[in-house]
Amino acid sequence: MQAPSVGGVLLPRGNGQTVRLSRGASLTDFAEKINANPASLVQVMLNLGEMVTATQSVSDSTLELLAGEMNYVLEIVSPEEEDRELLESFSIEFGEDEGGEEMLVSRPPVVTVMGHVDHGKTRLLDAIRKTNVVAGEAGGITQHIGAYQVATDVNGEERAITFIDTPGHEAFTAMRARGAKSTDIAILVVAANDGVMPQTIEALNHAKAAEVPIVVAVNKIDVEGADPTKVRGQLTEFGLVAEEYGGDTMFVDISAKQGLNIDSLLEAVILTADASLDLRANPEQDAQGIAIEAHLDKGRGAVATVLVQRGTLRVGDTMVVGDAYGRVRAMLDDKGENVEEATPSTPVLVLGLTNVPGAGDNFLVVDEDRTARQIAEKRAARERNVRFARKGVRFSLENLDEALKAGLVQELNLIIKGDASGSVEALESSLLQLDVGDEVDIRVLHRGVGAVTESDIDLATGSDAIVIGFNVRAAGRAAQMAEREGVDVRYYSVIYQAIEEIEAALKGMLKPEYEEVELGTAEIREVFRSSKLGNIAGVLVRSGEVRRNTKARLLRDGKVIAENLNIEGLRRFKDDVTEIREGYEGGINLGNYNDIKIDDVIATYEMREKPRG
Incomplete structure (x- = not known):
């Protein structure tokens, strides 16, 4: 049945029917669903005041506008749902343990350490690594893969714990944003001398949003001014009540620097896992899990650290990780040693992928290389469409x-x-x-x-x-x-x-306004004193170029220390120059401004007139 014409174009009338489309779909995709000619949908969009091509990825709001005009109800399929449907088309179930209860075997808890900057997260991870690495491995860590496994003794039984060593709650959230649940328990590190800080609250909120149990490590108890009781009181306001106050959160006072009470902390993790989580997986099925981090290695190509969540990953398996795929050429553990297989909750570095996947991408093992390639290509196409659609709706203050x-x-x-x-x-x-x-x-x-x-x-x-x-x-x-x-x-x-x-x-x-255009950044490597010119910064230009007589600002630890500085002098060795390009070293004189330190960054810029659109 034809609808009344929309601007002279006859189209099927939806009568409230639901049309399911993926994010970033095109008018052609829409036309296929409703049995219409894509060209006629392009005409409708023109009549509605939008110029869109038939194959262009369009935003959700544009699709909704079109659907409403034709009396259809639009349902945008979430990326997770779309991925599930994609895998189902290959008869693959992701996120489910195969078999019954009898197939499930206990697995170690996976832990992420979170907290405020400078509260000792890295030092704690180092302390755990040194004192509790699985027997006979102490000091043998030759390579950092972003995750590792340690062993601890609880009630006479040796228990393993997997630590994900991410750069903090940002990576943790990036994984969650992709629908990936990688962490079982979060350790929240709070310094006993500083107490609860802004990033502590941020980390706590991220952990709560992920609905994972929290163990609090009160660090730096050996430092002057340490007050672990104050930390317990402060965290009570945020819903973390210590066991000794009648709550259900375990607090452990530690010193990562001295290595104090590290075993007690690991025991608290195991006890929390036993009390509130059922950590079991089937090790017999095809492996599935999550990519923790990935990068391009000069000698080995694309490498990814993956965490096996169920099944057993073996060398020679064909795997898909996000939109990357490949046959596992080799697997390395956190000591850089080759391993043949990885069981649930084990992190390994995988070699043999076609390209670099993203942190938080799910991985799964499939039977054939062809299946892996098809899944990866469809995921890549979907991601591309979403990106194109997104670009169309981005706006700024000007528009x-x-x-x-x-x-x-x-x-x-x-x-x-x-x-x-x-x-x-x-x-x-x-x-x-x-x-x-x-x-x-x-x-x-x-x-x-x-x-x-x-x-x-x-x-x-x-x-x-x-x-x-x-x-x-x-x-x-x-x-x-x-x-x-x-x-x-x-x-x-x-x-x-x-x-x-x-x-x-x-x-x-x-x-209309002037906009600031960044010209280049230079990192201070050395500070030279000159009786005539004051302090001279010995720098390495990190990006762009630094030019004489341009404006500059000084940054220390990411914060702006000084504004409106001038690059008054530039030297390369003994010569005065007008500019220094990226990758070259030189000397910078900031005129009368002398408060410069090693590792500061000099960012140079100029103001250009910019008509507002």
Whole structure:
């Protein structure tokens, strides 16, 4: 039955039928579902004021607009559901142990260590590694693979524990964002002298969101000013009540530096696992699990550290990890030794993949190389479509007014990072008080202290947020990632400027402005004293180029220490030069500014006029 024409185009009438489409689908995909001609859907979109090609990946909102116009109900299939359907088409069940109860065997708990920076997470992991590595392996660790297994004695029985050594709760959350549950128990490290800090709360919230039991390690009990009782009191406010106070969270006072009570902590992990978790898996089936980290190795190609969750992974198996696949050429354990097989809860480094998978990608073993290739290719195509669709809906402060008028956005999502919690809270509070009418809401998705990280850009990418950096800059690869994903990152050093710009954007009043363009960054390797010129920075240029007479700022540990500096002098060996390019060393004179230290970063930039679109 034909519908009344939409702008002269006759189309099937949906009558409220549900159409299921994956995220990033095209008009052609839609047309196939409703038995229509893709060209006619392109015409409908033109009549609705949107220019879209038949094969282009489009956003969820565009698909919803089209479905509504034709009286269909659109259901967007989640990536997890889509992946499950993909595997079912190959008769593969993921996430399920095969066989009955009799096939299940006890497995070690998988633990992630989380907490505030400088509270001793890395030192704790080192202490555990040194004192409790499986018998005969002490000091034999030759290679870091991002996870390792230790043994501890509990009630006369030797029990194994697997530790995932990730860079903190960011990686933990990146895995969860992909629908992967890798951790059974979280150890929350809190320094006894500092107590609960902003990142402690952040880590705690991440662990709670993942619904994993928490064991609290109160570290640095040997330091002056340590007060473990205060930590217990502070964490009670966040719902973690110590056993001795009538709660069900185990607190263990430790010193990672001295190696004190490490065994007690490991015992607490085992007891918590036994009390609140049923950790069993079938070791007889084809292996399934999760990738913890992966990278490109110069000599060995794509390598991935995987955690086996069920089944047994063997050398020679054909595996799919996210959109990578391959035959397992070799497996290495955390000591760099070759192993032939890995049982549930065992982490191993796998060689033989076609490309580098992502942290948190699921892996599974399949019977044939051809099946592995087909699954990997379909996953890669899906990821590509989602990325293209995402690019179409990203907006910035400049086009926010148009997005509001077009009804593409009803709220402005913000991520605020700053140099101190006080300034972050002040900025958040001021922004939330802005009176911008009923058309739009301001929502702060995340706020934190420190540099803008890849984790922040990840969150902004998934939720169409604008990132605000107050007296901080992007760290590591976050700037490139933001550019690649089209995330709008704004830097401010004056609170009022940030408030005024966002208010103006919401009211559609933004004027042409000058934008800051980063030219290059240089890391200070040495500081030379000169009686005539003051302190000279001996630097290695890390990115771009550093030019004489340009503006600069000085960063220390990701925080802005000084603004509005000038590159007054540049030298290569004994020669004055006008610029130093990436990868070269040289000397920088910042004029009268002398407070420079080794490891500081000099970031140079210039202001360019930018008409607002």
